Amino acid sequence: MTRVLIVDDHRLFRSGVRAELGNSIEVVGEAEDVESAVKAIAEHQPDVVLLDVHMPGGGGQEVLRRVLGSGSQVRFLALSVSDAAEDVIGVIRGGARGYVTKNISGKELTDAIRRVADGDAVFSPRLAGFVLDAFASSEAPPIDPELDSLTQREREVLRLIARGYAYKEIAKELFISVKTVETHVSSVLRKLQLSNRHELSRWATARRLV
Amino acid sequence: MADQKTLAEPTGDAPFRRMMRPMEGRLLGGVAQGLATQLRLDPVVIRLAFVLLSVVDGIGAVVYAVLWMVTPRQPHQGQSPARDWSQLAAFTAIGLALLAFGWLTGASQGGIGMLPFAVGGIGALILWQQADPERRRSWMSGAALSIRKNRVRTLLGVMLVVVGAAGFLYSQGELAWQEARPGLLFTVVVVGGLAVIAAPWLAGLWKELQLERRERIRQEERAEVAAMVHDSVLHTLTLIQRVAHDPREVSRLARSQERELRNWLYQPAQDADATLAAAVRRIAAEEEDAHGVPIEVVCVGDIDLDGGGRLGAMLKAARQAMVNAAKYSESPSISVYAEVEGEEVTIFVKDRGKGFDFETVPLDRMGIRQSIIGRMERHGGSARVRTEPGEGTEVMLTMKVEKA
Numbered sequence A: 001m002t003r004v005l006i007v008d009d010h011r012l013f014r015s016g017v018r019a020e021l022g023n024s025i026e027v028v029g030e031a032e033d034v035e036s037a038v039k040a041i042a043e044h045q046p047d048v049v050l051l052d053v054h055m056p057g058g059g060g061q062e063v064l065r066r067v068l069g070s071g072s073q074v075r076f077l078a079l080s081v082s083d084a085a086e087d088v089i090g091v092i093r094g095g096a097r098g099y100v101t102k103n104i105s106g107k108e109l110t111d112a113i114r115r116v117a118d119g120d121a122v123f124s125p126r127l128a129g130f131v132l133d134a135f136a137s138s139e140a141p142p143i144d145p146e147l148d149s150l151t152q153r154e155r156e157v158l159r160l161i162a163r164g165y166a167y168k169e170i171a172k173e174l175f176i177s178v179k180t181v182e183t184h185v186s187s188v189l190r191k192l193q194l195s196n197r198h199e200l201s202r203w204a205t206a207r208r209l210v
Numbered sequence B: 001m002a003d004q005k006t007l008a009e010p011t012g013d014a015p016f017r018r019m020m021r022p023m024e025g026r027l028l029g030g031v032a033q034g035l036a037t038q039l040r041l042d043p044v045v046i047r048l049a050f051v052l053l054s055v056v057d058g059i060g061a062v063v064y065a066v067l068w069m070v071t072p073r074q075p076h077q078g079q080s081p082a083r084d085w086s087q088l089a090a091f092t093a094i095g096l097a098l099l100a101f102g103w104l105t106g107a108s109q110g111g112i113g114m115l116p117f118a119v120g121g122i123g124a125l126i127l128w129q130q131a132d133p134e135r136r137r138s139w140m141s142g143a144a145l146s147i148r149k150n151r152v153r154t155l156l157g158v159m160l161v162v163v164g165a166a167g168f169l170y171s172q173g174e175l176a177w178q179e180a181r182p183g184l185l186f187t188v189v190v191v192g193g194l195a196v197i198a199a200p201w202l203a204g205l206w207k208e209l210q211l212e213r214r215e216r217i218r219q220e221e222r223a224e225v226a227a228m229v230h231d232s233v234l235h236t237l238t239l240i241q242r243v244a245h246d247p248r249e250v251s252r253l254a255r256s257q258e259r260e261l262r263n264w265l266y267q268p269a270q271d272a273d274a275t276l277a278a279a280v281r282r283i284a285a286e287e288e289d290a291h292g293v294p295i296e297v298v299c300v301g302d303i304d305l306d307g308g309g310r311l312g313a314m315l316k317a318a319r320q321a322m323v324n325a326a327k328y329s330e331s332p333s334i335s336v337y338a339e340v341e342g343e344e345v346t347i348f349v350k351d352r353g354k355g356f357d358f359e360t361v362p363l364d365r366m367g368i369r370q371s372i373i374g375r376m377e378r379h380g381g382s383a384r385v386r387t388e389p390g391e392g393t394e395v396m397l398t399m400k401v402e403k404a
Helices: A013-019 A034-044 A059-069 A086-093 A104-115 A124-134 A152-161 A167-174 A178-194 A196-207 B002-008 B031-039 B041-056 B059-070 B083-103 B111-130 B133-151 B151-173 B180-244 B245-267 B275-290 B311-326 B366-378
Strands: A002-007 A025-031 A049-051 A075-080 A098-101 B296-302 B334-340 B342-350 B382-388 B394-402
Touching: A002 A034, A002 A104, A002 B031, A013 A025, A013 A104, A025 A034, A025 A104, A025 A167, A025 B334, A034 A049, A034 A059, A034 A152, A049 A104, A059 A075, A059 B059, A075 A086, A086 A124, A086 A178, A098 A104, A124 A152, A124 A178, A124 B296, A124 B334, A152 A167, A152 A178, A167 A178, B031 B059, B041 B083, B059 B111, B133 B366, B151 B180, B151 B394, B245 B275, B275 B296, B275 B311, B275 B334, B275 B382, B311 B334, B311 B342, B311 B366, B311 B394, B366 B382, B366 B394
Parallel strands: A002 A025, A002 A049, A049 A075, A075 A098, B296 B334
Antiparallel strands: B334 B342, B342 B394, B382 B394
């Protein structure tokens, strides 16, 4: 059973998510701002934190900074109405292991939570689009070739995600296992978090979280 | 924003009113009387002060004239009442006597040194007189507070003023002394003292002005947001309540409102006829509105449209693919992915609906064969359709373009 904590400043939305999540997920608590979120995470030690991006007191990024900064191993899945590039890239670089928008269905959300709990990454089609955009060929030479560019395979996986394919369908399409798809996505996540590519730095500085 | 206009309305029964010139019992223009009511003093005191000041270089007369000009007359019904000539004569006599005395002793020869006082004093009076009673009170309390907070400064200021004034009077009294120079010197001391006292008060005034400006900008921004919320969001909510029995229509309305808000919040104003990504988004929005099926659009890279040529044909084919998916697939949502990479433009339209057997589609069905595949091939591109019953459908459009 996956233990989940919901952090969102809208009560209606918290109860909505609670109702939608399947039986395989236990909601251990809720929080409505940065302060209460940090406290609740320390208290409950959940497997996955569902994190809203825009909240009073600094937003999701502040929660990430304080919790992950203190050395906690809690995993975060960002959940937001916003699909602006700064918000998406911002929380991912802040340490979230995935980003989904709030219009996601209950079943998809349950899948995403399980995947994050297992240590994998979750990309929405839009996030995949942003990543492809950010890693598209640019004039500036990469500073770190390993981190600053995507492999052909990673690019293929991301493109399929952007086209609306589920992991299982991607695996079938590329004749690889679902596990391999997850490995590729996790590797992209790592690059996204650590790369110093100009486009990423620009997004990051826009949100003051270099 | 109906409640904003209340701000401008005068506060009728406040303890302090704006200064007015009453017509009853006036001697000249009613300035002294108005000032007396304002300051809660006897009019005689004010009148004497004016007379006294007029004797010293005529400052009083100037102040009186300026106040007369800037102070509105108090509304009065009927004929203006006559002036009290006997009192006016008495004050004039006092003034003349003082003037004669001053002229004889030379005490009124303030010289150039008196000018700063005149100008500064008149300015301060005008400010005071024009100000809102509320603000005036906050100035007063602010000044009182800063005096309490900063005793050393105040003490120093008062000392300077006293020394300066004493020296000034002394130099005026001693005619034998080298006339204007010491007078000027002590005037400078007095002005310095006043400046020391008034500095925090002036600073406060400046800060308040800045605050007010910022507040106004914020108000304007709020008005813009309110207009957006009112014109579109409230409107949609009302519509939704009216069609609450039709879930399809409700979700269509909610969706289109969401899209509009999102564009307003996150997306820079885009000209839908200028670039491919913008055009794809616009087409998806239109078909979403028409068929009530959510269409998720992801765009990577972008390119300028070529004015109805190849990309125009491609967009038409993409629209047809979206229409097909929305109408026939019964899929809960449709994914559209447009990518520009190098000289190749690709658009994918995918649904998770029931799919179909491509071979069994009758030859006369125009949708796929003509509007999509035929159109793409005529313009030098290609279209591929992948589908199977139960597996959903994906239409893939590819077109080569020359990049400028």
